[in-house]
Amino acid sequence: GAHARLRAARLLQRGQADLSIGIRGNWAHEGKVLILWDGQSLNESLYSTVQLGNHYPVDLIERIEIVRGPGSAVYGDMAELGVINIVSRASREAKTALATASFGWMADAPGHQNVAMAINDRFGSRSLDISLFAGSANRSDRTMTDFHPENPFHSFSMANQETMGSFFVNIGFRQGGFASRLIVDKYRLTDR
Secondary structure (H helix, E strand, O other): OHHHHHHHHHHHHOOOOOOOOEEOOEEOOOOOEEEEEOOEEOOOOOOOOOOOOOOOOHHHEEEEEEEEOOOHHHHOOOOOOEEEEEEEOOOOOOOEEEEEEEEEEOOOOEEEEEEEEEEEEEEOOEEEEEEEEEEEEEOOOOEEEEOOOOOOOEEEEOOOOOEEEEEEEEEEEEEOOEEEEEEEEEEEEEOO
């Protein structure tokens, strides 16, 4: 709520782009919450964090399942405060075909440009699902004022200074009791 907005505002005032999840009033960054996409971990391997901000294909989400509280005994060390499993539309049993595109503009810079698609089909006892998301976004186009003692009141426009580029592919295959999933998640965040 208000605490999360205040924390996000403070981080953005400092020029930081570190926005993440909070659970029950606790900052859940740095491996304290396990984020799963169709049952596969999205936490990166160095610090176990998950960056947010135009990172994942929201248009392709069917539902979000949340386990509140400690889940480390079942899910491992990254589930200290909770587990969030995102179930995609393409992974469900029914046939799916979906394509979306979105574009947003701020006052002085593009806000975001995203495309997403998902397809799922069954072939007898086999099923194949594929989803793809590609996009780019700017965090802000406001003016950042640096209050550094050596250069007081130095200002610059944030337009095109904090950009987020996403490429996300999710491919799943099932046959009888065998299931396999490949996720490619390339996310690039540039920050002045």
